[in-house]
Amino acid sequence: MAGMVILWTDFLVFVLVVVTTAFAIYASKKEHLRAPWGRVIRSRTGMGTLVVLCFYLAIGLLDSIHFHPQLPAEEQGGEGKYSTEIISLFDQMVDGLRTRQEKTYSAPLAVYLYAKETIELADGTTVRDFPRLVHGGAHLTDPQQEWLPDVIQRTMLGSLKGIVVSLVLANILFMLISMRSARHFGQVAKEIIAGKTEIPWRVMLMTLTVVLVLLFSAMELARVYHLFGTDKVGEDVFYQALKSIRTGLLIGTLTTLVMLPAAVLLGIMAGYFRGWVDDVIQYLYTTLNSIPGVLLIAAAILMLQIYMSNHAEEFNSIVERADLRLLFLCIILGVTSWTGLCRLLRGEAMKLREIDYVQAATAFGVGHFQIIMRHILPNVLHIVLITVVLDFSGLVLAEAVLSYVNIGVDPTMNSWGNMINSARLEMAREPIVWWSLAAAMVFMFTLVLSANLFSDVVRDAFDPRLRHNR
Amino acid sequence: MMAYIIRRILYAIPILVGVNVLTFLLFFVINSPDDMARMHLGMKRVTPEAVENWKRERGYDQPLLVNQSASGTGKLTETIFFQKSLKLFQFDFGTSDSGRDIGYDISQRMWPSLAIAIPVLLIGLLVNITYALLIAFFRATYIDFWSVVLCVVMMSISGLFYIIGGQYLVSKLLHLVPISGYDTGISAIKFLVLPVIIGVIGGIGSGTRWYRTLFLEEINKDYVRTARAKGLSETVVLFRHVLKNAMIPILTGVVVVLPLLFMGSLITESFFGIPGLGSYTIDAISSQDFAIVRAMVFLGSALYILGLILTDISYTLVDPRVRLS
Numbered sequence: 001m002a003g004m005v006i007l008w009t010d011f012l013v014f015v016l017v018v019v020t021t022a023f024a025i026y027a028s029k030k031e032h033l034r035a036p037w038g039r040v041i042r043s044r045t046g047m048g049t050l051v052v053l054c055f056y057l058a059i060g061l062l063d064s065i066h067f068h069p070q071l072p073a074e075e076q077g078g079e080g081k082y083s084t085e086i087i088s089l090f091d092q093m094v095d096g097l098r099t100r101q102e103k104t105y106s107a108p109l110a111v112y113l114y115a116k117e118t119i120e121l122a123d124g125t126t127v128r129d130f131p132r133l134v135h136g137g138a139h140l141t142d143p144q145q146e147w148l149p150d151v152i153q154r155t156m157l158g159s160l161k162g163i164v165v166s167l168v169l170a171n172i173l174f175m176l177i178s179m180r181s182a183r184h185f186g187q188v189a190k191e192i193i194a195g196k197t198e199i200p201w202r203v204m205l206m207t208l209t210v211v212l213v214l215l216f217s218a219m220e221l222a223r224v225y226h227l228f229g230t231d232k233v234g235e236d237v238f239y240q241a242l243k244s245i246r247t248g249l250l251i252g253t254l255t256t257l258v259m260l261p262a263a264v265l266l267g268i269m270a271g272y273f274r275g276w277v278d279d280v281i282q283y284l285y286t287t288l289n290s291i292p293g294v295l296l297i298a299a300a301i302l303m304l305q306i307y308m309s310n311h312a313e314e315f316n317s318i319v320e321r322a323d324l325r326l327l328f329l330c331i332i333l334g335v336t337s338w339t340g341l342c343r344l345l346r347g348e349a350m351k352l353r354e355i356d357y358v359q360a361a362t363a364f365g366v367g368h369f370q371i372i373m374r375h376i377l378p379n380v381l382h383i384v385l386i387t388v389v390l391d392f393s394g395l396v397l398a399e400a401v402l403s404y405v406n407i408g409v410d411p412t413m414n415s416w417g418n419m420i421n422s423a424r425l426e427m428a429r430e431p432i433v434w435w436s437l438a439a440a441m442v443f444m445f446t447l448v449l450s451a452n453l454f455s456d457v458v459r460d461a462f463d464p465r466l467r468h469n470r
Numbered sequence: 471m472m473a474y475i476i477r478r479i480l481y482a483i484p485i486l487v488g489v490n491v492l493t494f495l496l497f498f499v500i501n502s503p504d505d506m507a508r509m510h511l512g513m514k515r516v517t518p519e520a521v522e523n524w525k526r527e528r529g530y531d532q533p534l535l536v537n538q539s540a541s542g543t544g545k546l547t548e549t550i551f552f553q554k555s556l557k558l559f560q561f562d563f564g565t566s567d568s569g570r571d572i573g574y575d576i577s578q579r580m581w582p583s584l585a586i587a588i589p590v591l592l593i594g595l596l597v598n599i600t601y602a603l604l605i606a607f608f609r610a611t612y613i614d615f616w617s618v619v620l621c622v623v624m625m626s627i628s629g630l631f632y633i634i635g636g637q638y639l640v641s642k643l644l645h646l647v648p649i650s651g652y653d654t655g656i657s658a659i660k661f662l663v664l665p666v667i668i669g670v671i672g673g674i675g676s677g678t679r680w681y682r683t684l685f686l687e688e689i690n691k692d693y694v695r696t697a698r699a700k701g702l703s704e705t706v707v708l709f710r711h712v713l714k715n716a717m718i719p720i721l722t723g724v725v726v727v728l729p730l731l732f733m734g735s736l737i738t739e740s741f742f743g744i745p746g747l748g749s750y751t752i753d754a755i756s757s758q759d760f761a762i763v764r765a766m767v768f769l770g771s772a773l774y775i776l777g778l779i780l781t782d783i784s785y786t787l788v789d790p791r792v793r794l795s
Binding site for chain 2: 287296404
């Protein structure tokens with residue numbers, strides 16, 4: 001695509017996807033890694049939440065492909081003109097949500113505006129009343145009578161579509177499994193429906209059905225209404241909440257990706273070499289750790305703001321500036337959070353270097369680099385993995401708090417933190433404007449809860465010490 | 471013991487120096503005082519004179535490390551590094567960018583912070599330990615399972631939601647306590663009740679889960695089996711043996727956060743309008759007062775290191791197996 005734009009965070013997202021895929025292929029070939037993942041796959045909680053996480057991930061990835069949209073043919077003049085604004089593939093898919101703006105607040109699924117306005121009637125007289133929305137429910141001629149049946153009808157239609165799609169998917173799944181295991185279709189279907197399979201297909205299908213029903217109902221309703229209302233400038237709240245998914249995911253994943261190399265390298269080095277290397281690295285992380293995280297982030301972001309306001313000409317567009325700020329936030333969050341992992345790895349490397357096979361390797365004259373790559377690194381990977389997964393939900397929650405203090409992502413960027421932050425001021429209004437807050441909370445809660453449950457499953461699968469407690 | 475404590479304190483000095491150098495780099499080298507002045511004055515009124523004026527008023531007009539124009543020791547003392555960074559070691563925080571004495575502000579504002587932080591810590595500890603013991607008593611039953619689910623759900627809710635929801639429900643709908651504000655003396659209580667309750671509720675999820683893990687770890691140990699084998703009832707086993715041994719990690723975990731209680735809670739204090747150190751920091755961040763942020767960074771680090779030292783000492787006090795080394 002000619003108008004393609006690759007932002008820094010987009011690039012890192014793709015790096016992350018490649019790394020994850022590579023790791024998955026690597027893990028599937030090693031027995032000691034395949035066994036714990038097998039436990040994850042057989043866990044009902046694990047697979048149920050994975051479906052939800054995949055749904056979030058899909059939106060986040062679609063939202064990470066940015067480009068300049070091509071202008072419509074009649075405006076073009078010449079050939080191949082592109083607009084100056086940057087949108088993502090996801091924006092294009094839900095174009096209506098992005099462009100259908102109202103004047104100001106409106107409640108979820110509302111037909112009328114939140115504030116009264118002077119309306120001119122057809123006969124020339126004026127009244128003060130709530131005007132109809134420009135887009136929300138514009139297809140209704142008599143909202144009083146038609147609104148409720150219309151909403152119910154659309155919800156039913158959406159649910160029906162969701163159920164049909166998930167039934168089709170379920171049948172495809174049954175067919176695939178029966179083909180692979182060379183058994184009868186009905187027998188496989190019966191086993192899955194009874195929940196007797198080793199891999200919890202039933203839970204996955206049920207979760208998928210719930211997600212699809214919600215998705216299709218939301219799509220049906222969002223087509224003609226503002227599902228979660230509109231905010232102060234009339235932007236669709238549902239769209240904002242969806243766009244925030246990318247920000248949340250990025251903060252949760254990129255931060256660990258950014259800090260990982262330093263934490264792994266330094267942690268293993270400290271534990272493996274001991275002596276002065278250990279002292280230096282310990283000093284380094286104790287110093288960084290002793291600065292309260294929020295204050296370090298605040299100081300760094302303040303400095304970035306100064307830099308950006310003094311060098312405004314270096315940034316081509318608001319999107320690019322916001323993107324760089326997000327990346328910088330990830331880096332600085334990584335700086336404040338790598339010390340825990342580093343300490344864990346140091347301890348583990350210290351234990352491993354005394355183990356017989358490492359001693360034997362040293363006796364054979366194998367170099368330090370070889371020993372670390374061959375013997376130490378593969379044996380601490382599970383710690384790295386557990387930390388990455390466990391940190392994720394905490395980082396998503398931290399984003400909201402940081403945005404509240406105005407040291408989070410750029411104010412122009414869609415994020416749950418920014419939504420909550422602006423909604424806080426709206427709580428004092430009468431009648432109360434609750435929908436921005438509620439939408440952000442629901443989306444954030446679903447993501448964090450699934451991530452928490454999933455990370456518990458991963459931790460239990462990889463950490464044998466904890467397993468007997470369950 | 472004394473020698474050990476002194477050695478630990480000496481070990482803290484290089485770390486504080488490191489923090490100091492880091493903040494100096496962050497605040498004065500990456501962005502020069504000129505940049506700060508321009509940022510503060512806004513883009514319109516930036517003239518070289520205005521920038522110089524702004525710097526002179528706040529003492530940023532000196533060179534960074536070496537003052538060539540001064541004589542004798544003045545070469546080193548009349549610099550930003552000495553005046554602004556090294557003086558922090560004497561806990562001399564200087565004046566804020568808006569001209570107030572930071573040291574005085576901190577000494578005034580730490581009391582409201584403590585008035586929230588200490589009750590939250592104590593009540594939270596009581597609630598979490600009680601709940602975790604209850605779960606440990608009913609381990610591997612439905613109560614255990616659903617309690618853990620409840621904890622995970624509570625952990626997954628953003629702290630902001632507890633505050634906003636609590637304020638809306640208790641203050642706005644039920645009119646039980648004022649939404650925000652603070653008062654001196656005994657009348658401060660009505661302002662403190664809600665933040666404390668919300669602080670405790672917000673901590674139940676992660677706290678209880680963590681204590682449950684500690685208790686369950688202890689329950690599987692040999693001495694507990696021995697205690698049961700000699701015929702002790704489950705309650706006695708839990709309270710006398712498990713609780714006592716699990717208290718070691720719990721107490722040391724508490725000790726490490728004790729000094730940081732002074733810093734207060736950023737979010738809670740600013741939502742409830744309590745004039746503590748947390749809201750002080752937030753105000754400084756939003757008004758971009760670098761002197762205060764710098765002072766708070768140093769104070770926070772010093773308190774954190776103090777917490778580490780106290781933890782090490784308390785380990786040796788509560789657990790005789792730990793040797794001083």
